Amino acid sequence: MKLSIYHKTIEDISVFDEIMSLYAQEADDVQILSENRRSYRGLEQLLLEIDAATTVVVVSDLSSLGLTTEDILNRLDWFISHNVCLFICKYSTTYEYGMMQLMNKAVLTTLLQSMLNTHKNIVEIPRNKRNNSGRNKIAFPDGWGELYEEWENKKITSKEFIKQSGLKKATFYNILTEYKAMLKEQSDYLKKYRCGKRSG
Known part of the structure; x- marks a missing residue:
């Protein structure tokens, strides 16, 4: 499953x-x-x-x-x-x-x-009521995940990534940092629950 x-x-x-x-x-x-x-x-x-x-x-x-x-x-x-x-x-x-x-x-x-x-x-539409949030999450532009993957696999350059995402350079790097942190959070979260599941 x-x-x-x-x-x-x-x-x-x-x-x-x-x-x-x-x-x-x-x-x-x-x-x-x-x-x-x-x-x-x-x-x-x-x-x-x-x-x-x-x-x-x-x-x-x-x-x-x-x-x-x-x-x-x-x-x-x-x-x-x-x-x-x-x-x-x-x-x-x-x-x-x-x-x-x-x-x-x-x-x-x-x-x-x-x-x-x-x-x-x-039905309760979320109103961003995160109690202990220190910062707001940045909204990723449409297609960000695909562009990030292409950039990560060196299919496009940083310059092309910035252009295709339609962001200013400083905003791009802020969002890139946030996105990498989110991916790490996801990875750590999965490890937290999957660490005991190993075939020996």
Whole structure:
């Protein structure tokens, strides 16, 4: 089983701790996909390439699925109709019964019905209420991940990276530093939960 964590850059990554504690050791693979609050392209790409039989998608809240209630309803319906397991940190019932698709589907269907029956207070759009945040996360420009990978693999120069990202030089280097720190945070986070899983 593969865990695909969809992380919004405004969220503290520790929001996934409980699910990671429960399932990281038994998962064959864990990936973290981070994306800006208002962007959902990475999520769309993930869902296009997903193997429903072997992948569990993890999000912090329903608001991670879309900007509007309609977007959230459509995505939730997509998970249900495609039989893709979705763990939502805020709703422990989505994951406390294990990676059982039937139970997960029943809980997601209940959430969807609740939203459709005008109980829309379930959906809380994030307002960046990070209690202990020392600094705001920088929003990465569209296509940043792909450009970074090309730059990292020396397919493009720093000058080309700056030009294609559309940033001023100083802003570019600030964002680059933030992005490297985020990648390290993700790597350290995965190591924290995967260190015991080694084949001897």
